[in-house]
Amino acid sequence: xxxxxxxxxxxxxxxxxxxxxxxxxxxxxxxxxxxxxxxxxxxxxxxxxxxxxxxxxxxxxxxxxxxxxxxxxxxxxxxxxxxxxxxxxxxxxxxxxxxxxxxxxxxxxxxxxxxxxxxxxxxxxxxxxxxxxxxxxxxxxxxxxxxxxxxxxxxxxxxxxxxxxxxxxxxxxxxxxxxxxxxxxxxxxxxxxxxxxxxxxxxxxxxxxxxxxxxxxxxxxxxxxxxxxxxxxxxxxxxxxxxx
Amino acid sequence: xxxxxxxxxxxxxxxxxxxxxxxxxxxxxxxxxxxxxxxxxxxxxxxxxxxxxxxxxxxxxxxxxxxxxxxxxxxxxxxxxxxxxxxxxxxxxxxxxxxxxxxxxxxxxxxxxxxxxxxxxxxxxxxxxxxxxxxxxxxxxxxxxxxxxxxxxxxxxxxxxxxxxxxxxxxxxxxxxxxxxxxxxxxxxxxxxxxx
Amino acid sequence: xxxxxxxxxxxxxxxxxxxxxxxxxxxxxxxxxxxxxxxxxxxxxxxxxxxxxxxxxxxxxxxxxxxxxxxxxxxxxxxxxxxxxxxxxxxxxxxxxxxxxxxxxxxxxxxxxxxxxxxxxxxxxxxxxxxxxxxxxxxxxxxxxxxxxxxxxxxxxxxxxxxxxxxxxxxxxxxxxxxxxxxxxxxxxxxxxxxxxxxxxxxxxxxxxxxxxxxxxxxxxxxxxxxxxxxxxxxxxxxxxxxxxxxxxxxxxxxxxxxxxxxxxxxxxxxxxxxxxxxxxxxxxxxxxxxxxxxxxxxxxxxxxxxxxxxxxxxxxxxxxxxxxxxxxxxxxxxxxxxxxxxxxxxxxxxxxxxxxxxxxxxxxxxxxxxxxxxxxxxxxxxxxxxxxxxxxxxxxxxxxxxxxxxxxxxxxxxxxxxxxxxxxxxxxxxxxxxxxxxxxxxxxxxxxxxxxxxxxxxx
Numbered sequence: 054x055x056x057x058x059x060x061x062x063x064x065x066x067x068x069x070x071x072x073x074x075x076x077x078x079x080x081x082x083x084x085x086x087x088x089x090x091x092x093x094x095x096x097x098x099x100x101x102x103x104x105x106x107x108x109x110x111x112x113x114x115x116x117x118x119x120x121x122x123x124x125x126x127x128x129x130x131x132x133x134x135x136x137x138x139x140x141x142x143x144x145x146x147x148x149x150x151x152x153x154x155x156x157x158x159x160x161x162x163x164x165x166x167x168x169x170x171x172x173x174x175x176x177x178x179x180x181x182x183x184x185x186x187x188x189x190x191x192x193x194x195x196x197x198x199x200x201x202x203x204x205x206x207x208x209x210x211x212x213x214x215x216x217x218x219x220x221x222x223x224x225x226x227x228x229x230x231x232x233x234x235x236x237x238x239x240x241x242x243x244x245x246x247x248x249x250x251x252x253x254x255x256x257x258x259x260x261x262x263x264x265x266x267x268x269x270x271x272x273x274x275x276x277x278x279x280x281x282x283x284x285x286x287x288x289x290x291x292x293x294x295x296x297x
Numbered sequence: 298x299x300x301x302x303x304x305x306x307x308x309x310x311x312x313x314x315x316x317x318x319x320x321x322x323x324x325x326x327x328x329x330x331x332x333x334x335x336x337x338x339x340x341x342x343x344x345x346x347x348x349x350x351x352x353x354x355x356x357x358x359x360x361x362x363x364x365x366x367x368x369x370x371x372x373x374x375x376x377x378x379x380x381x382x383x384x385x386x387x388x389x390x391x392x393x394x395x396x397x398x399x400x401x402x403x404x405x406x407x408x409x410x411x412x413x414x415x416x417x418x419x420x421x422x423x424x425x426x427x428x429x430x431x432x433x434x435x436x437x438x439x440x441x442x443x444x445x446x447x448x449x450x451x452x453x454x455x456x457x458x459x460x461x462x463x464x465x466x467x468x469x470x471x472x473x474x475x476x477x478x479x480x481x482x483x484x485x486x487x488x489x490x491x492x493x
Numbered sequence: 494x495x496x497x498x499x500x501x502x503x504x505x506x507x508x509x510x511x512x513x514x515x516x517x518x519x520x521x522x523x524x525x526x527x528x529x530x531x532x533x534x535x536x537x538x539x540x541x542x543x544x545x546x547x548x549x550x551x552x553x554x555x556x557x558x559x560x561x562x563x564x565x566x567x568x569x570x571x572x573x574x575x576x577x578x579x580x581x582x583x584x585x586x587x588x589x590x591x592x593x594x595x596x597x598x599x600x601x602x603x604x605x606x607x608x609x610x611x612x613x614x615x616x617x618x619x620x621x622x623x624x625x626x627x628x629x630x631x632x633x634x635x636x637x638x639x640x641x642x643x644x645x646x647x648x649x650x651x652x653x654x655x656x657x658x659x660x661x662x663x664x665x666x667x668x669x670x671x672x673x674x675x676x677x678x679x680x681x682x683x684x685x686x687x688x689x690x691x692x693x694x695x696x697x698x699x700x701x702x703x704x705x706x707x708x709x710x711x712x713x714x715x716x717x718x719x720x721x722x723x724x725x726x727x728x729x730x731x732x733x734x735x736x737x738x739x740x741x742x743x744x745x746x747x748x749x750x751x752x753x754x755x756x757x758x759x760x761x762x763x764x765x766x767x768x769x770x771x772x773x774x775x776x777x778x779x780x781x782x783x784x785x786x787x788x789x790x791x792x793x794x795x796x797x798x799x800x801x802x803x804x805x806x807x808x809x810x811x812x813x814x815x816x817x818x819x820x821x822x823x824x825x826x827x828x829x830x831x832x833x834x835x836x837x838x839x840x841x842x843x844x845x846x847x848x849x850x851x852x853x854x855x856x857x858x859x860x861x862x863x864x865x866x867x868x869x870x871x872x873x874x875x876x877x878x879x880x881x882x883x884x885x886x887x888x889x890x891x892x893x894x895x896x897x898x899x900x901x902x903x904x905x906x907x908x909x910x911x912x913x914x915x916x917x918x919x920x921x922x923x924x925x926x927x928x929x930x931x932x933x934x935x936x937x938x939x940x941x942x943x944x945x946x947x948x949x950x951x952x953x
Contacts, residue, residue: 066906072941103876110897190852199856201539233849242509245930276931300577307558310789410758424722446744458768467715471630475673482715
């Protein structure tokens, strides 16, 4: 099984530790993982802003980089959802379809494909788990509170394998953080208010760290935490699962 | 003609015909005590519920609960007395403006939401169940059904000019979500659960 | 710039200037969402109910022309007069004509979002007809000379003290009154007078049954009934999509509607109007106003399944923190954002972007409209039709250029990190909207790509 590692553009540039932890974790679990160096972005920022019609070159670049792998894994629910829903190519549709069927977000890859039952990780801290919307409602990482259906949570399942970690409960388990891509600047007032409220929920319940499967949400909340001069830090879930 | 324009536009724009879902049956919990469930729902919504043995008990409790009522009208033959005259039709619905209590016997009651199905022929006049200050419902427990699906099965293709489900006293929460009973319809609903 | 031309982001910014008020608005609507959850969870077959309702509505849309003619035939046989209106203006004229013919100069109206859409009240006032809205929330916003901000909870944006002030000015309650019981009692007395004296009543339509030619009106207050049963003329306004095929389908919809809207098991009154009262005229006005156009839009047609419950508004984290008026349209929130662009794409181009596409709305929709997916698709249409602003267009083309080439991407990224590290004030200033309430991320020493090249690639 050859895995291609897809690192979101902003993780590559601003949060390399999330990418490094993802890489190291997969290697630890015995996965043959490669990072194709010609990759850039999945095209989501343009598509979500109404410019899907400009993403053709981006899509083709993605296909060029990743078509050869058995699985493509990424530490980002929203990027993976975008590829799953929107990766198409005028001249490489067969490969695009192939990729859409084998692209996985990290948590779902660990739970559903590698079926990880035991992680040798230690993180003795109080942690708040943020359910990033696209991963949750798009990729079904965790049950949605709107639905009358049995509970499950793949990220929680993995975090429960981390020694010493105490998961805090929240008042609103799956409310959006307000990042939303270009929404964060186009609708700045509402976006920052949503982020502020989300952060407050974690602070009020005693979180020392806020984690999740999407660095974009965490980046947004970190911006607010730092502005509020809080000691609470954000960490991508890969960094916690990889912690020793 | 707008009618023709609209229908033509629809004929052109509507999608391929999609069939209705075949199955409208939903699981019923046969063990539920309909009377108990109905009572719990009705009280939760704001009605007062009495379980009574006979019509005399009803008349007694009405007198007790509404000592100041001046005009009471009954659409229920069993619940009529000197103080509670039977309903007499007046062509002008406005003439019922000063009714304090109106008594009705609905055709059926729905346990899942305490809704009572009152058809026009049981109302006297359409305005009465709404214009009265207080409404009293005589509910035969044998007429209780578990849910809305069963209710509509029982209703079938009955013909009526007007009918309504009444689930409790009129209410509103429009002012800062504070629940207030007694909006424009009756201020209170009293339900007598009985077996006649 | 007047209110009418402000966009959602601009209006939301104003709304967010009073943070305590935003918290109050948000918490109130979240509480209603929680009541909806509790109610839904008490029905084990809830998700199957939603699927059933969705399929019924899919069937309705696919056969709407036939259902409407069947409904008309049956309604006529019941003695109801049936009118058809192509647009808002025609609807308003029809209503006016009916009132004029009957010598009616004063009308009482119960809740109808369709009439908000058609601006009926303003039109009638211009024709010299006085209209009083009888739903308490609607009466309050009418006195305040505002439109409703929520389709089910018209004055959810108003505090009881503000309502008290309005009632002091218009209904004579003592200054400073804010007790909801007292205010409601005042409205009861005031509106009772209205019901008893007005000969014309207009209601909305929650459901119109094709099979029987009857229509259902749901209220908690009893105001629709008080108006209709005392009036000589009852007019009911309905959008073409309010049709459901058979009476028994009401079992499905009445179980879903109020639980989705407010968490109650059912509204106090679910009134089935089939025939006019003896001596009364009953009219129904069937309105298009852009719905047949939406029907022709394959990606957006499903928005016509909407039963106007408002659940999407209650769950939407953006709506709760921006308020209905920020959408500057009759129907706000997520459903409004996918209905309005069909009516005027230029005017409502901002609405599909007033969302993070979180998807919560689609999950609470009782008829399973794919709201968040339609929001995404509307964005593509709006940009293609040319309604994206130029700066965004240029920014996007620049982004495409950068992200389509690995070398350009790496260089741009490195440059960005250098700027942040060495001249942060170039970015950390008031021209950077991110920076208004957030710190920028720390620029790392190296990107992931650079780390990988150094630590992994050379070893392979």
